[in-house]
Structures are given as structure tokens and as C-alpha cells.
Amino acid sequence: MRQIIFLLVLFFTFPNFAQTDAEVIKKIYNTSLSNGKSYEWLDYLSNQIGGRLSGSLNAERAVEWTKEELEKLGLDKVWLQPVMVPKWVRGTPEFAFIETAPGETINVNICALGGSVATPALGIKANVIEVQSIEELKTLGKEKIEDKIVFFNRPMDETLINTFRSYGGSVDQRSGAKEAVKYGAIATIVRSMNLRLDDFPHTGAMSYRDTPVNQRIPSAAISTNDAELLSSLLKLDSTIKFYFKQNCKKLKDVLSYNVIGEITGSQFPKEYIVVGGHLDSWDLGDGAHDDGAGCMQSMDVLRLLKITGIKPKRTIRVVLFMNEENGLRGGKKYAEEAKRKGENHIFALESDSGGFTPRGFSFDCSDSQFNQVLSWKSLFEPYLVHYFVKGGSGADIGPLKNENIVLAGLRPDSQRYFDYHHASTDTFDAINKRELELGAAAMTALVYLYDKYGVIPIKNKQ
Amino acid sequence: MRQIIFLLVLFFTFPNFAQTDAEVIKKIYNTSLSNGKSYEWLDYLSNQIGGRLSGSLNAERAVEWTKEELEKLGLDKVWLQPVMVPKWVRGTPEFAFIETAPGETINVNICALGGSVATPALGIKANVIEVQSIEELKTLGKEKIEDKIVFFNRPMDETLINTFRSYGGSVDQRSGAKEAVKYGAIATIVRSMNLRLDDFPHTGAMSYRDTPVNQRIPSAAISTNDAELLSSLLKLDSTIKFYFKQNCKKLKDVLSYNVIGEITGSQFPKEYIVVGGHLDSWDLGDGAHDDGAGCMQSMDVLRLLKITGIKPKRTIRVVLFMNEENGLRGGKKYAEEAKRKGENHIFALESDSGGFTPRGFSFDCSDSQFNQVLSWKSLFEPYLVHYFVKGGSGADIGPLKNENIVLAGLRPDSQRYFDYHHASTDTFDAINKRELELGAAAMTALVYLYDKYGVIPIKNKQ
Numbered sequence: 022m023r024q025i026i027f028l029l030v031l032f033f034t035f036p037n038f039a040q041t042d043a044e045v046i047k048k049i050y051n052t053s054l055s056n057g058k059s060y061e062w063l064d065y066l067s068n069q070i071g072g073r074l075s076g077s078l079n080a081e082r083a084v085e086w087t088k089e090e091l092e093k094l095g096l097d098k099v100w101l102q103p104v105m106v107p108k109w110v111r112g113t114p115e116f117a118f119i120e121t122a123p124g125e126t127i128n129v130n131i132c133a134l135g136g137s138v139a140t141p142a143l144g145i146k147a148n149v150i151e152v153q154s155i156e157e158l159k160t161l162g163k164e165k166i167e168d169k170i171v172f173f174n175r176p177m178d179e180t181l182i183n184t185f186r187s188y189g190g191s192v193d194q195r196s197g198a199k200e201a202v203k204y205g206a207i208a209t210i211v212r213s214m215n216l217r218l219d220d221f222p223h224t225g226a227m228s229y230r231d232t233p234v235n236q237r238i239p240s241a242a243i244s245t246n247d248a249e250l251l252s253s254l255l256k257l258d259s260t261i262k263f264y265f266k267q268n269c270k271k272l273k274d275v276l277s278y279n280v281i282g283e284i285t286g287s288q289f290p291k292e293y294i295v296v297g298g299h300l301d302s303w304d305l306g307d308g309a310h311d312d313g314a315g316c317m318q319s320m321d322v323l324r325l326l327k328i329t330g331i332k333p334k335r336t337i338r339v340v341l342f343m344n345e346e347n348g349l350r351g352g353k354k355y356a357e358e359a360k361r362k363g364e365n366h367i368f369a370l371e372s373d374s375g376g377f378t379p380r381g382f383s384f385d386c387s388d389s390q391f392n393q394v395l396s397w398k399s400l401f402e403p404y405l406v407h408y409f410v411k412g413g414s415g416a417d418i419g420p421l422k423n424e425n426i427v428l429a430g431l432r433p434d435s436q437r438y439f440d441y442h443h444a445s446t447d448t449f450d451a452i453n454k455r456e457l458e459l460g461a462a463a464m465t466a467l468v469y470l471y472d473k474y475g476v477i478p479i480k481n482k483q
Numbered sequence: 484m485r486q487i488i489f490l491l492v493l494f495f496t497f498p499n500f501a502q503t504d505a506e507v508i509k510k511i512y513n514t515s516l517s518n519g520k521s522y523e524w525l526d527y528l529s530n531q532i533g534g535r536l537s538g539s540l541n542a543e544r545a546v547e548w549t550k551e552e553l554e555k556l557g558l559d560k561v562w563l564q565p566v567m568v569p570k571w572v573r574g575t576p577e578f579a580f581i582e583t584a585p586g587e588t589i590n591v592n593i594c595a596l597g598g599s600v601a602t603p604a605l606g607i608k609a610n611v612i613e614v615q616s617i618e619e620l621k622t623l624g625k626e627k628i629e630d631k632i633v634f635f636n637r638p639m640d641e642t643l644i645n646t647f648r649s650y651g652g653s654v655d656q657r658s659g660a661k662e663a664v665k666y667g668a669i670a671t672i673v674r675s676m677n678l679r680l681d682d683f684p685h686t687g688a689m690s691y692r693d694t695p696v697n698q699r700i701p702s703a704a705i706s707t708n709d710a711e712l713l714s715s716l717l718k719l720d721s722t723i724k725f726y727f728k729q730n731c732k733k734l735k736d737v738l739s740y741n742v743i744g745e746i747t748g749s750q751f752p753k754e755y756i757v758v759g760g761h762l763d764s765w766d767l768g769d770g771a772h773d774d775g776a777g778c779m780q781s782m783d784v785l786r787l788l789k790i791t792g793i794k795p796k797r798t799i800r801v802v803l804f805m806n807e808e809n810g811l812r813g814g815k816k817y818a819e820e821a822k823r824k825g826e827n828h829i830f831a832l833e834s835d836s837g838g839f840t841p842r843g844f845s846f847d848c849s850d851s852q853f854n855q856v857l858s859w860k861s862l863f864e865p866y867l868v869h870y871f872v873k874g875g876s877g878a879d880i881g882p883l884k885n886e887n888i889v890l891a892g893l894r895p896d897s898q899r900y901f902d903y904h905h906a907s908t909d910t911f912d913a914i915n916k917r918e919l920e921l922g923a924a925a926m927t928a929l930v931y932l933y934d935k936y937g938v939i940p941i942k943n944k945q
Contacts, residue, residue: 051642179917180513182866217916378840378896380867404644405842407869434840434896436917454679455641455898 042473046400046466048329053462058324059317060454062090063376066317067307067449074304075344076108076275083300084278087316087341091282094324098285101278104354106344108272109136111304115241117265119251120146121258129247132222132305133267134195134211135347136229137240144266145170145208145239151255155193155200167205170263172255173197174212174248177439184435185374188214188442195227198240202232209240210263212248214439220244221444224303226347241265279351280341284323288334292475293359295338295369296322296468299345299352299417306447310438314376314452315431316341318461325465333472335367342417345373349416356420368471370429370464371415375441376457377433381408382467385428390476394427397470406463408432427476431464504935508862508928510791515924520786521779522916524552525838528779529769529911536766537806538570538737545762546740549778549803553744556786560747563740566816568806570734571598573766577703579727581713582608583720591709594684594767595729596657596673597809598691599702606728607632607670607701613717617655617662629667632725634717635659636674636710639901646897647836650676650904657689660702664694671702672725674710676901682706683906686765688809703727741813742803746785750796754937755821757800757831758784758930761807761814761879768909772900776838776914777893778803780923787927795934797829804879807835811878818882830933832891832926833877837903838919839895843870844929847890852938856889859932868925870894889938893926 040048053059070086073079084101091099115133118126133139150166152158153175158166173194177187191214198209213223222242229237243251254261280300286292298315302308319339326333342351359366370382381401384391391411398409414428422428433456441447502510515521532548535541546563553561577595580588595601612627613634614620620628635656639649653676660671675685684704691699705713716723742762748754760777764770781801788795804813821828832844843863846853853873860871876890884890895918903909 050644054642180516182512182921184917378898405870408867436840436921437915440915453899453902455646459644459898 042400042470045331045469049325049465049469050404050462052325052329053321053458053465054455056328057321057458057461059321059457059461060452062317062320063309063313063452063457064449066313067309071307072304073300073302073308075106075277075301075347077304080277080301080343084280087280087300087320091280091320091339094282094327096282096284096323098283100281102281102354102358103276103278104343104350105274106277106350107348108275109347110270110272112139112268112270115265115267117241117263119254120262120264121254127250129250130220130222130244131210131241131265132224133269134227134240134242135224135303136227136271137267137269138237139268139270140208140239140266142268144264146262146264147207148260149251149255149263151252155197158200158204161204163204166201168207170208170210171197171201171206172210172251174252176212177214177216179216184216184439187216188439195225198227198238199229199232202236202238206238208238210265211240211242213242213245214442215245215444216439218245218249220246221446223443224305225443239267241267277343279343279355282323282339284326284333284337286333286335290336291365292335293338293364293366294335294468294471295340295366295418295421296464297340297342297417298372299343300341301344301346303346303443305443305445306441307449308447309449309452310375310441310447311443312345312373314457314460315372318372318376318457318464321461322465322468325461326469331469335472335475337468337472345417352417353420359421366421366426367476368427369414369418369421370431370467371418372431372460372464373415373417374431374435375433375438376452376460377437378456379406379431379433379460379463381406381410381432383410383412383414383430383432385412385414385422390427393477401463401466404459404463425476429467431460433460504862504932507793507931511787511927511931512866512924514787514791515783515920515927516917518790519783519920519923521783521919521923522914524779524782525771525775525914525919526911528775529771533769534766535762535764535770537568537739537763537809539766542739542763542805546742549742549762549782553742553782553801556744556789558744558746558785560745562743564743564816564820565738565740566805566812567736568739568812569810570737571809572732572734574601574730574732577727577729579703579725581716582724582726583716589712591712592682592684592706593672593703593727594686595731596689596702596704597686597765598689598733599729599731600699601730601732602670602701602728604730606726608724608726609669610722611713611717611725613714617659620662620666623666625666628663630669632670632672633659633663633668634672634713636714638674639676639678641678646678646901649678650901657687660689660700661691661694664698664700668700670700672727673702673704675704675707676904677707677906678901680707680711682708683908685905686767687905701729703729739805741805741817744785744801746788746795746799748795748797752798753827754797755800755826755828756797756930756933757802757828757880757883758926759802759804759879760834761805762803763806763808765808765905767905767907768903769911770909771911771914772837772903772909773905774807774835776919776922777834780834780838780919780926783923784927784930787923788931793931797934797937799930799934807879814879815882821883828883828888829938830889830891831876831880831883832893832929833880834893834922834926835877835879836893836897837895837900838914838922839899840918841868841893841895841922841925843868843872843894845872845874845876845892845894847874847876847884852889855939863925863928866921866925887938891929893922895922
């Protein structure tokens with residue numbers, strides 16, 4: 022009888038006693054869906070702070086605010102990790118039109134590409150040569166390109182199911198300026214990386230690589246509707262002109278921060294698990310999907326672990342990386358410091374593909390490590406998380422790569438992502454609360470499993 | 484040599500020669516994503532026609548227009564199937580407020596539930612009793628309910644992953660009037676079936692069952708925000724009053740139609756495959772997701788079969804059912820006629836769960852039939868369609884049920900659905916083109932497989 026009482030006491034004292042993984046994960050999901058904080062946080066980040074390009078005042082506001090919110094969670098440690106970041110400013114709003122005849126103009130929607138130089142103060146007006154690819158420049162040669170604006174107009178491939186693959190297949194055009202200039206082009210206009218036809222230009226980083234500073238030509242993105250318009254007008258009359266003006270510029274690097282919070286592990290405090298997203302965003306929208314969503318989900322992972330009563334064995338860190346969009350300085354700095362301190366990172370998970378319904382995860386790891394993941398697959402099926410693949414993870418955690426660590430990326434449904442990506446449409450109203458919370462829950466469940474089992478070959482798993 | 488030439492001729496004459504199922508399905512997806520018509524059609528149906536409740540002029544416009552569009556596709560046969568449908572009209576906009584003290588009022592957002600009677604011309608004002616369930620009425624008894632408005636306020640369960648299950652767990656409240664009246668209630672107000680907090684009331688059918696006509700009490704839905712408000716005010720002061728006015732009414736049945744198009748089978752014309760959705764919608768929004776999406780996808784299934792060069796062996800029909808929302812008369816009529824004519828229906832697929840990213844299909848069939856489906860599962864994996872379950876199909880095709888037929892329902896992502904369902908928010912801007920087209924492609928692929936292999940036990944499959 023006394024034994025029974027003892028067992029009963031034990032049972033009620035340790036409510037997690039003998040909970041199966043399925044039960045713990047159910048609790049994580051229930052808590053995220055009924056008492057999640059990611060949506061409320063993202064409302065604040067999007068609507069009270071807004072777009073937060075590296076080096077901007079808004080980026081600093083985001084650093085301060087997320088640090089304060091993490092401090093409220095009662096984590097074991099919250100700190101800022103200094104990092105120097107590039108600072109590029111857009112300047113006054115860009116302006117562009119197509120001139121179909123002298124004095125006959127049609128205004129179009131453009132935005133400077135991130136990192137581009139300005140046009141001359143009065144803008145640039147020139148004939149346009151449309152191309153589908155960087156390779157096509159070579160075929161056309163200097164004769165057809167010199168003194169013209171090169172118009173890169175290859176659409177994203179709409180037949181690919183994974184829209185990130187379509188993006189990967191088109192985004193080289195954004196840095197076409199460095200090639201176009203070799204044939205005498207005076208500027209480039211790039212069709213926005215957007216699968217739908219609309220009026221919003223999408224920015225994003227472009228690079229001049231080693232093009233000498235005095236040979237850099239201005240580059241802007243044009244909305245997909247206006248790209249279609251320009252293309253159709255060019256077919257009617259190849260002598261029409263394009264005018265645009267932008268006064269963006271690159272300033273000196275400035276000091277910024279990665280924001281880090283930590284629950285120290287109870288058994289293996291020197292094994293580190295990282296979950297994160299990037300805190301900076303482009304400036305046109307509010308960075309709600311890219312990557313406010315991933316940051317707020319990552320913060321909620323630590324909060325969900327705490328409020329569901331999970332006491333991690335290993336040290337769990339949330340890292341809000343600065344400067345993914347135009348430099349990756351935060352990701353590099355974090356990895357550099359981790360290496361310098363000899364911190365043993367065993368698992369890192371990034372959410373940087375939007376706040377949509379989670380479909381699964383991708384993993385950058387060995388085959389045996391991937392087999393361990395596959396053994397957990399059925400735990401995610403009740404939550405319609407089916408997609409486990411070997412592949413990429415996330416840009417910010419990439420620099421942590423070594424032969425032991427497992428890197429992973431949350432893979433949400435990707436169909437809507439490029440409607441918002443890097444555009445003024447990336448605002449809080451495009452976020453669905455439940456979808457965001459399901460992502461936070463899926464991430465927490467995966468972190469829970471890695472914390473419990475560690476990164477070991479599946480054959481040794483207990 | 485002549486043989487080789489013959490084979491070459493054969494190869495180029497019959498481009499489908501030796502195409503694998505995977506190749507055909509790839510072609511279907513590519514065509515839907517690059518040359519689909521469902522989105523353009525749905526734009527017209529939503530924005531040029533709009534909400535189309537059974538018996539309304541808009542419902543007749545939708546019948547005419549879809550018939551015309553099907554006729555343009557060059558199908559073998561297009562026709563209208565007459566069916567008598569109920570006609571309920573909302574009347575002038577409803578009006579409601581909470582009276583916290585004489586003359587001190589707060590306006591709230593309500594809408595009459597479909598099928599409800601009107602309030603008296605001057606409206607109803609009474610005290611409110613909040614309940615969480617129909618069962619609770621019994622506990623409270625006549626004493627606490629008589630002469631009051633019963634306020635059903637049980638929210639949808641936010642922790643369920645499948646939101647249709649949450650809906651199923653709450654929707655009984657919509658028909659709570661028939662029970663509340665037994666305890667002397669004079670009206671019911673029902674929390675909208677909506678998982679998020681917003682200002683939009685959601686309508687939907689309610690039923691008085693066998694309640695005598697002179698004892699029927701008016702029922703309205705209230706927005707989730709206003710339900711929260713009313714509940715919190717009642718906690719402070721249970722004597723506050725609720726006022727509402729609605730002048731909806733039920734008219735006589737009117738003639739309407741199912742719209743049907745057919746590609747006649749080349750080998751087994753007397754085996755019928757049906758794909759469809761319901762053409763009627765509630766009146767508050769434009770019925771874009773419910774069920775314009777399913778109808779336009781179903782029309783595109785036949786179009787995609789044609790333009791990808793698939794010549795069905797069996798007869799494929801698209802059926803746009805009338806009156807799913809408040810009567811199911813179209814579904815019943817179609818099944819009745821099929822039975823009367825002895826038409827052998829082997830497979831029916833309905834899309835009536837919104838135009839979101841398709842996650843899979845549910846099947847109402849035997850175990851051996853389900854095994855056949857599972858053998859096709861890997862064909863859908865490249866398209867991230869993973870979810871194949873035994874379960875329901877669709878309301879309109881339900882009446883076709885017999886021991887031989889396989890009934891199926893498209894299962895899109897369900898997280899956003901109840902943000903729009905039966906509310907004024909169900910408009911075209913909530914539709915994503917790619918998600919809609921992926922659904923049409925998944926449906927076409929499944930119809931292609933059933934046409935090719937028929938409904939046979941997997942062990943006999945060639």
C-alpha cells in the first residue's frame with residue numbers, strides 16, 4: 022500500500038513521467054495553437070517596428086525589443102553579440118517610366134536592387150535591349166548592348182512545385198549588371214522574382230563582384246506586370262526608351278547585433294542546439310514572412326519548451342541573426358565565435374522560408390544522421406508534416422557546418438512565398454495565425470527530439 | 484529499315500505512346516500551372532457573378548455562364564439537369580446591438596443563419612443566457628432560459644490540426660434553436676464557426692427539424708470578436724440586453740439546374756467517372772473558396788484531359804451541383820437520375836474544401852479499393868501530395884454511394900478555410916492562383932488513373 026502511495030506521489034509530482042514522445046509532441050502542438058506567442062510578437066515586430074534593413078534604426082529597435090521579450094521569458098541567459106554590418110540606404114523613392122514617343126510616357130513600378138549604385142541625379146534614359154539570360158549577352162555582343170539598358174526578363178519557372186527552385190533558377194539575373202557592363206550596358210532592369218503578375222517590385226541583394234567601383238551600373242527591379250508591359254511594347258517598337266532614377270547608396274559599416282537567448286542544458290550543457298531566423302529584413306515591406314515569422318517562431322520554441330515543462334538536457338539557444346539579406350555577417354560572426362570558444366554545436370534549425378503551413382524539414386547531414394530523423398517521421402504525421410528530405414538548411418546557420426553537426430531548415434508550403442518576398446506586400450496581414458503556430462510547434466518538436474536523443478547514429482539510439 | 488521507319492512514324496504519330504503514368508501526370512501538372520483556366524474562371528464567377536444562393540438570380544447566372552464555358556471546351560455533351568431547390572432570402576441587412584443600460588448600446592455584427600425565420604418587424608430585445616452546448620440547456624432548465632435569447636458560445640477547438648474536425652465539433656450549435664425553444668427561449672445567437680477572432684459573422688444552414696412553424700424562433704450568427712465582447716459583458720452584468728432584427732424568409736421552391744459536361748469514353752462509355760463541386764454558395768461573400776474553387780477546378784479537369792491529349796476510355800463527367808448549402812437537392816437529383824438510367828458510376832471526386840494547396844485525398848471505399856489507391860501514392864509525392872486516408876468524400880456525391888463506387892474528396896490545406904467559410908470574406912482575393920491550379924492538377928491526375936485502370940482490386944491491376 023505504501024508503495025502504491027509512493028508511486029502515485031511520484032506520478033503526480035513528475036507529470037512528465039513516462040510521457041511518450043507522441044504525448045509530449047501533442048502537448049507542444051496544443052500549447053502552440055492555444056497559447057502560442059509567435060503571432061502576437063510578429064504583429065508587434067511587423068506593425069510597430071516594420072522593415073529593418075541592416076544598419077537602420079529599425080534594425081536596432083528590433084534588436085532592443087527582441088532582447089527585452091526574451092528577457093521576459095526567464096531564460097538562463099540573454100545577450101547581444103556584436104557584429105559589424107554593411108549599411109545600404111535606398112534614398113528617396115525611385116521613379117521610372119517608359120517613353121513610347123517624345124513626351125508620351127507610361128509610369129512603371131521599380132525599386133533599386135539592394136547594393137546597387139544610384140543613377141546620375143537626373144536619372145538615366147536610354148534604349149532597352151531585352152534578354153532572357155546572362156548567356157544571351159554574349160550572343161548579342163557589344164554592338165547591340167552598348168549604351169543601352171539591359172532588361173533581364175526571364176520569368177520564374179511556374180511549373181516547378183518547389184517555388185524556391187524556381188527562384189534559384191532566375192535569381193542570377195539580379196546580379197547581371199556585372200556581366201552587362203562588359204558589353205557597354207549603362208544600367209539593368211530586372212524582372213521581379215515573383216510568380217504572379219502584379220504591380221509590386223521585389224528588391225533583393227545584387228552583387229558587382231570585382232567590377233571596379235567606377236564601372237558599376239545602376240540596377241533596379243521592375244514589377245512583373247510592368248515587365249510584361251515593357252516586353253510587349255518592345256516587340257512593337259524596339260526604339261522606345263526607358264527612364265529611371267534612384268539615389269540609393271552604400272555607407273560605412275556600422276555596429277549591430279545578433280540577439281541570443283539560452284536555456285542551459287541540465288545534463289550536457291556543453292552540447293548546443295540552435296534554433297533561429299534572421300532579424301534583419303528588406304525595407305519595402307515589414308519583413309513579416311521574411312523573416313519575422315522565423316524569428317518569432319524560434320523565440321516561441323524556447324518559450325514552448327519552458328511552459329510545457331520540458332527541461333532540456335542540452336543547451337538550447339535561440340539566435341536572431343543580423344544581416345542575412347545583404348551580407349550574412351550575423352551568421353558568420355556566430356559561427357566564428359562558436360568556433361573560437363570551442364562550443365560543440367550538434368544541431369541547428371533555421372526557419373527562413375515564410376510563416377506558412379509547415380510541410381516538413383530539409384536536412385544537411387550524413388546518411389546515418391538522416392536515418393535517425395526518418396525514425397521520427399511518424400511522430401510528425403498526425404500534424405501533416407510529411408516532407409523529410411536531404412538538402413539545404415538555412416543561410417544563417419550554414420557557417421556552423423562541420424562533419425558532426427546536423428543542420429536543418431523548416432519547409433513550409435512555398436506556393437505563396439514569392440508573392441511577398443522582398444516586396445512591400447510582406448506585411449502582417451499575409452500571415453495566418455494557425456499556420457505560424459503550427460510551424461513553431463513543428464520546430465519545437467524537432468528540437469525536443471534532438472535534445473532528448475542527441476545526434477547519434479540510429480543503431481545506437483536507446 | 485522499313486520497320487524502323489514504321490516504328491518512328493508510330494512514335495511521332497502517337498506522342499502518348501509508352502508514356503509512363505509519371506510522365507502523363509507531369510504533363511498534367513505543367514499544363515495546369517502554365518496554362519490552367521481555373522483561376523481566370525474563378526475571377527469571373529466571383530467578381531462578375533458573385534454570391535449565388537440557391538434560387539437567386541445570381542445562381543441562374545452562374546448556371547448559364549458555366550454552361551456556356553463548358554460548351555466552349557468542345558466536350559461531347561453539355562446539358563442542364565433540372566432540379567427544384569429551396570429559396571430562402573436574407574432580406575434587408577440585419578442589425579444588432581448590446582444594451583448595457585437604457586440608451587447605452589454597442590453595435591455588433593450578426594447575420595441571419597440560413598433557413599432562420601425573421602424577428603418581429605421591430606426586432607427582439609431580451610436578456611441573454613450564455614451556454615456552451617445544447618446539453619447545457621437541460622441543466623439550466625426553463626427557469627433560467629424562458630423569455631431569453633440563448634447565446635451559444637462554444638468556440639471551435641483550435642488544437643485540432645484538421646479544421647474540418649473543429650467545425651464538426653461546433654456546428655451543432657447552429658441548429659440549437661429547435662432545442663432552446665423547448666425551454667422557452669425566444670431567439671438564439673450563435674458564435675460564428677471561425678477559428679480566428681475577427682468582425683465577420685459566418686452564416687450557414689440551420690434546421691428546425693420538426694418544430695411546428697409557429698414555434699420557430701429566429702437564429703443569427705455573431706462575429707467571434709462580438710461573441711467575446713458579449714460574453715465578457717455578461718460576466719460583468721448578467722442583466723444586459725441584446726437586440727436584433729432580421730427579416731429573412733423562406734419562399735416557395737423554384738426550378739434550378741445541375742450543370743453537366745461530358746467526355747464520352749472511347750472503350751467503356753457506360754462506366755462513368757464524376758468530378759465536381761457545388762455551384763451554389765452563401766450570399767454574404769462571393770463563394771470563391773466555397774465552392775467556386777471546386778467548380779472551376781472540376782471544369783478544368785476535363786479541359787486539362789483534352790489539352791494534354793488524354794482520350795479517356797471511360798465517360799468523364801463534370802457536374803456542378805446546385806443547392807449543396809441548404810438542401811443538397813442537386814446531389815440527390817443527380818444520383819436519382821443516375822440510378823433511374825442505370826448508369827454505372829465507378830468513381831466520383833468532389834472538391835469542396837477550399838482552393839488551397841492540395842495535401843491529398845480522402846476515400847470512401849472498400850479496403851481493397853483503398854489498396855489500389857495506395858499503389859498510386861508515389862506518383863503524387865513529387866507534387867507534395869502525401870495525405871491519402873479513408874474517410875469522407877463530398878456532400879454532393881454522397882448520394883451516389885453504393886458498394887461498388889469509390890467516392891473521394893480533395894483535401895487541401897485546411898488552416899485558412901474557416902477564415903472565409905460562409906462569410907463576406909470569401910472573395911477572390913483570398914485565392915492563390917498556384918494553389919488552385921495544383922488542386923486542379925491533382926484531381927486530373929487521379930481521374931486519369933481511375934480512367935486508365937478502372938476500379939479493380941489491386942491484385943488484378945495490369
